[in-house]
Amino acid sequence: MHTPFTCANARYRTDTAQGHPHGAGHVRGSVLTAPLVTRPDTGDTLWLEYVAGPEGTMFWIMWYDANGQPRLTHSAVMDRVNLDIMLHRLGYDVALQNALDDPAIPAPTVSGMPHHEPDGIFPRMPRHGSG
Numbered sequence: 001m002h003t004p005f006t007c008a009n010a011r012y013r014t015d016t017a018q019g020h021p022h023g024a025g026h027v028r029g030s031v032l033t034a035p036l037v038t039r040p041d042t043g044d045t046l047w048l049e050y051v052a053g054p055e056g057t058m059f060w061i062m063w064y065d066a067n068g069q070p071r072l073t074h075s076a077v078m079d080r081v082n083l084d085i086m087l088h089r090l091g092y093d094v095a096l097q098n099a100l101d102d103p104a105i106p107a108p109t110v111s112g113m114p115h116h117e118p119d120g121i122f123p124r125m126p127r128h129g130s131g
Contacts, residue, residue, distance in 0.1 A: 004068025
């Protein structure tokens with residue numbers, strides 16, 4: 001078994017030199033201070049993580065079980081530009097981009113929110129250019 005809340009494959013790995021810990025006593029690597037989603041029935045958590053690889057800083061979204069072991073065997077790595085596109089399309093671009101741009105700004109948390117609530121992950125922020 002490997003270090004909880006880390007994942008690696010032939011090319012990429014959770015970058016534990018950056019970000020926030022995955023909870024008290026766990027390694028760093030999370031972009032946010034809390035998981036994106038927590039499944040109340042299993043304790044599984046979904047994290048937006050920094051990823052180290054040959055291209056420099058990248059990101060992935062990784063599921064971990066309640067013990068911090070990865071649930072996925074494949075990864076979907078993205079760079080900052082593609083992460084920005086995804087966040088914009090989901091309507092959460094401002095909240096998460098602020099957390100990525102300035103680690104001193106506390107990122108929105110999800111404590112107490114149901115895992116199935118579409119607007120329960122982060123508050124909806126106005127899209128750029130909208131009133």
